[in-house]
Amino acid sequence: MDPILKVEDLAISFGNNNVLKNVNFELYDNEILGIIGPNGAGKTVLLNILTGTLKPTSGRVTFMGKDILGVRIDERARLGFGRTFQVPRSFENMTAYENVMASAICGGQTTQREAAKRAEEILEFIGLEDKALVLAGSLKLLDKKRLEIGIALAPHPKVLMFDEVAGGLTESEISNILDIVKSLKIHGYSIIWIEHVIQTMLNGTDRVLLLADGYDIICDLPQIVLDSNEVEKVYLGVRKK
Template sequence: MSAPILELKSVSRVYGGVRAVNNVSLSFHPGEIVGLIGPNGAGKTTLVNLISGFVSVTSGEVIYNGKSLSGSKPHTIARGGIARTFQIVQPFAEMTVLENVMAGALYAANCSLEEARELAWESLKFTKLDRFADSPAAQLALANRKRLELAKSLAMRPRILMLDEVNAGLNTSEIDHAIGMIRQIAARGITIIVIEHLMRVVRELAPRAVVLHHGAVVCSGPTDDVFNDPLVIEAYLGSKYAKRLAEEAQAA
């Protein structure tokens, strides 16, 4: 396996007496998809905020491409190749869809206006939003707002893409389409970290899963092994999931 593109070394974030992220050490490799799961409040979004520079690390170190990100601003990290989506989608409502994606490109890709337009069109075509290019972002339905968030991130030309619940609120067909797009993105060699509460999505997408609980990693490894771990079932997946696993095993 190639050298890690991203490493977290004993990373913690403390708010007062609360450890939102507690001594997390992880590594991520080029082109892999990793599922990041855990209960609400487990520290998943905080971890993404630490990697992307929106929140500073209390202790430990984030290493990207062999260099520490300590003290780096979000725009510097983004221009270095780390992009993320946001759980709550808030586009620039009065700007067009094209302008929203261009804003992402200009923020991170360090390019001219014309280059930003080209990157934006490429991303819009990939996400099937090009027909909405001249429409105000406020007019988009939820599924297309989620795609807009993805298109904006792709226009930033990332090497690492962190997806924070991009499937939340989508129907089955929309989720299937999103899974297909994420696979295509990973096929480009982009590392993808997927924060997700839909276990079906994690199982279909991510060969490896990491479980956070109370800010700490409680399990990490091949996704099927993680989903069968008794501690993970007890802390997160619950008795209904355990019952379904038993039924599936009996049926097999």
């Protein structure tokens, strides 16, 4: 089976800071790939390269067989990339409904009427229908995170990329996000999910990639990665044996 997204020999440096040195991985259709790694490992930088806000120093990114590194941000969004941001970026003085609708209109080349229908569907899907008319800035963190997912979903992306969408949430709130992610998988989405809460990765992903020291250190089934010497070394600075 061909991957939907393929990353090869990806590298990026900021001056002397060689953040990504050689990163390789694949995302398959309808797969949830978790990405873990310590602070500053380059997880957000990687998403920024994939969505087009950063240009890598070298490497290739192929999306559905097409080399996309030369493709503009807006075109990439149209090709089917949706993302959330580590710090929620919804328009705080617009309602939840208006935020999702604006995203549907900007990304989806859709009519006002279709966008309104899409916004209603999405707000129900993410469990925010009763807060549709609440200003995004007044929502509590869990609802802001749900809204981020809704905004990313609105233009009908093929691949969703979540940057710490469970970050800062309590355990029960995380399970709420987990339910949303699992039902996105049932709806056929392919997802890259960056998260610090390793337990979340265990329950919510098909495979996990550990990014550290500029490399894809290990990428395998979640339990295998979490039990690995590599994870222990990166997080605790020691090897098991």
